[in-house]
Amino acid sequence: MDGLSPRQLAERLGISERRLRRLLKRHGDRIPHQRVGRALRFPPEAEAALVALLPASTSLPPAVIAPAAEATEERRLLTDLIHTQARVMERLAAALEQRPTSFAQEQLPAPAHDLEARVQSLAHELARQGERIHFLERELREAIAALREDMEKCQFWSKRLMLHLASKNPPTS
Known part of the structure; x- marks a missing residue:
């Protein structure tokens, strides 16, 4: 045994x-x-x-x-490996199901000049998004500054109101 x-x-x-x-x-x-x-x-x-x-x-x-x-x-580790393999197999099966059946329908790799144009397009889009981020950052800083000013004004006027109310109703001791 x-x-x-x-x-x-x-x-x-x-x-x-x-x-x-x-x-x-x-x-x-x-x-x-x-x-x-x-x-x-x-x-x-x-x-x-x-x-x-x-x-x-x-x-x-x-x-x-x-x-x-x-x-x-x-x-x-073995369990993780099995789960990873299962996910890969599922993705592979999904990709094979979406794959064209005839050779004429298959997409051939894009020529190099198409890839360069795509890269340039993506670089241009990235630069545009960067400019948009800078614009939004500037607007956010301006909004924060305006809020600080409003907060200071509120503090100033609340102090004035408190002093005014204190002078009208002096504390009794």
Whole structure:
């Protein structure tokens, strides 16, 4: 029989066999295991799955933590790779569906002078957008300055009003 027995795995993790069986009962779908007759066997990746399930307060032997963390990181990287490949395949399938079916309909690469004209057009558009940004920045600065002036006027007139009201109604002490 391949794999570790429950006792061997519990010893490696530094937990009791009873706790291991409780974890298996509670999280059996997340812990890779195999029944051989009445005996339980755990493949090497079961150790990483159990380490992930154990609370952070559980003190694990350092020899267990490092390989389990590496296995978890490898699994995460593998999952990311699979998802990325799936997205690439979806994009490729979508691109192939939109591709013209006959050779006559296919677009040939544009000549170099067309590309140069396109680059010049984009450069011109970029310059125009830059000018627009500078114009908007200048207008924004002017609006901020006008707001500051209005705020100063409001402060001035509110002080005048307060002084006026204070002179009409002197405080009684």
